[in-house]
Amino acid sequence: MFGVYFGKYLQDVGVLTSEQYVDIIEQSRTARVKMGLLAVSEGFMTEAQADEVNQLQAMKDARFGDIAIEKGYLNEEQVSALLKKQGDSYLLFVQALVEREILDLEEIQRHLNHYKKSERLTALEIDALKSSDIDKIIPVFIKDASVPPIVRDYIALMARNVVRFIDNKVRFEKIERINTYTTKYIASQCFTGDYELFIGICGQGNKIIGETYGKEEFEAIDEDCLDAVCEFINVSNGLFGSKLSQEEVKIDMLPPNMYVNDTTISTEGMMFMLPCFIKEQRADIVICMETKWNIN
Amino acid sequence: MANILIVDDSRTSRRILKGLLEGEGYTIVGEAVNGQEGYEKYAELKPDLVTMDITMPVMTGVESLKKIKGEFPEAKIIMVSAAGQQHNMLEAVQNGAAEFIAKPFDAEEIKKVIKNVLES
Numbered sequence: 001m002f003g004v005y006f007g008k009y010l011q012d013v014g015v016l017t018s019e020q021y022v023d024i025i026e027q028s029r030t031a032r033v034k035m036g037l038l039a040v041s042e043g044f045m046t047e048a049q050a051d052e053v054n055q056l057q058a059m060k061d062a063r064f065g066d067i068a069i070e071k072g073y074l075n076e077e078q079v080s081a082l083l084k085k086q087g088d089s090y091l092l093f094v095q096a097l098v099e100r101e102i103l104d105l106e107e108i109q110r111h112l113n114h115y116k117k118s119e120r121l122t123a124l125e126i127d128a129l130k131s132s133d134i135d136k137i138i139p140v141f142i143k144d145a146s147v148p149p150i151v152r153d154y155i156a157l158m159a160r161n162v163v164r165f166i167d168n169k170v171r172f173e174k175i176e177r178i179n180t181y182t183t184k185y186i187a188s189q190c191f192t193g194d195y196e197l198f199i200g201i202c203g204q205g206n207k208i209i210g211e212t213y214g215k216e217e218f219e220a221i222d223e224d225c226l227d228a229v230c231e232f233i234n235v236s237n238g239l240f241g242s243k244l245s246q247e248e249v250k251i252d253m254l255p256p257n258m259y260v261n262d263t264t265i266s267t268e269g270m271m272f273m274l275p276c277f278i279k280e281q282r283a284d285i286v287i288c289m290e291t292k293w294n295i296n
Numbered sequence: 297m298a299n300i301l302i303v304d305d306s307r308t309s310r311r312i313l314k315g316l317l318e319g320e321g322y323t324i325v326g327e328a329v330n331g332q333e334g335y336e337k338y339a340e341l342k343p344d345l346v347t348m349d350i351t352m353p354v355m356t357g358v359e360s361l362k363k364i365k366g367e368f369p370e371a372k373i374i375m376v377s378a379a380g381q382q383h384n385m386l387e388a389v390q391n392g393a394a395e396f397i398a399k400p401f402d403a404e405e406i407k408k409v410i411k412n413v414l415e416s
Contacts, residue, residue: 055402059379165400214308228308234351235399238378245382253380255305255353 001137002130003028003093004171004277009115016102022280024100025169028092035064038082039074049073057164061157061239090130134163141172147272150195151287154240155274158199158285161236166212166278173275180266181273181286185221186259186295187229189237193251194244198288199237200265201229205276205283223258230256259295267293298344298414299325303334303360304376305352309399313347313376316403317410331360338364338371345414347397350377350384358388365392372413 004025010016016024036050045053045068053067060067065079074082097103103111116126121140128136138156155175162170181202187210188200201209206229207221214228237253244251265271269291273284300322304310314324325341328334331348332355338346346364350357357375364371374395375388385396394413397406 051404055405058400058402059398214311216308216311224307227306231306231308231399234306235378238380238399241378241380242382243380245380250383253351253378255351 001132001134001169002090003096004169005129006090006112006115007093008171009118010103010111013111013114015111018280020100020102024093024096027096028089028169035082035086038085039068039078042078042082042085044078044082045073059242061160061243063160089132134159138172141274142175144175144177146177146270147175148270148289150197151270151272151289153243154197154199154287155272155285157240157243158236159276161232161239162209162276162278165232165235166209169279171277173277175272175274178271178273179268180264181271181284182262182264183284184260184262185226186263186265186286187226187233187256188258189230189233189256190254191237191241191251192254194249195251196289196292197251198265198286198293199233200284200286201233202284202286203282205278205281208278208281209283221260223260226258226260230258264296265293266296267291269293297321297323299323299341300410301326301328301334301337301341301343301346303328303331303337303346303352303357304349305329306349309349309376309401312401313406316401316406320407320410322410331355331357331363334360335363338368342368344372345410346371346373347376348373348393350375350381350388356384358384358391361388361393362391372416374409374413 007021007024011018011021036054039045040047040050053064056067057064068074069079094108097108125140128140138159142152183202185206186200186202187206191197207218207225209232210225210228211217213232218225234256241251241253267288271288273286276283276285300317302310302313302324310327318324325343326337328337330352334348348357348361361373372394374397375393376397378399395409397409
């Protein structure tokens, strides 16, 4: 996953063309194999066990490896061996740059140092980005101390679900605290109960999310496309609600809503926006909490 | 093969579920987009089975289940929902729901659950 971040930087400084960037990311996309498939082909699990773990994953917010360990189908050593076999995305990215004679290893290191400086990333954050572990990656983009824990938890879960259901090459940018947000396309759902939350996926990126989740092609972002995005949000929110209910927090999900005309979300309370790029299509995850928000 | 009524406000969910069930040879006799319409279509069509979403506008799936079961105790209704609806599920089971299917849909699980409920 580091390739999408470092690659975008290389494109921004003119080392990569946008075509080269997309091409390299697409090439590394095929190099990653699903954990269940890998576990079965390695003889660590039966197909029935892998199916069972996949089904359990639909019911709770946990990783394949963690559930398989909990069920006693895999041990920790096997999980880390499988993760290694899945492919080191950073090495694949470096390999692609070298093979195409775009940069040599020394130049890559030089650009990496510039990238680290320009983005003000620590060595630990660079390691997190290189890890391909979404749980380590997301905190890099939520450094704003004013982001409440509930929003951090929600964004982490939503990010895991984008990786799981939509695209494992998603790229995030830093979270922003905002007061108003205007866009043409919004798929949304609200939580009510111990927490009042508005969750929206906004912008042009709704097309790729709707098509991927709904397994259907749309000519434009219409109500059918946003309906598929709403279903994606509904499933993610269900997993979040399930997690909260284990902590004795009571929340209910309201029916999803969609907006296909120019719409402004505004609040005097807390509103956060996390930009998210899927195949370079931007979809912003917008969360409002506390004071009632307005949608016009 | 059995006649099934799908009640779900999401077109995407209805489309996926319909495709799966028709692929298994079931007939989808009707679709409804909220609990009230689900109740009305049940009364009109008397299907062998209903798949009922929980979170819907106008009337929730649990309210619709209560209304249908109150009038037609023999109705076989499977609740459909994303995770995180434990309290609603409990209420649905207490009011006669036959089974529960989780979203996102797992084709094998759906086939198994529907077969079991129809044979019960």
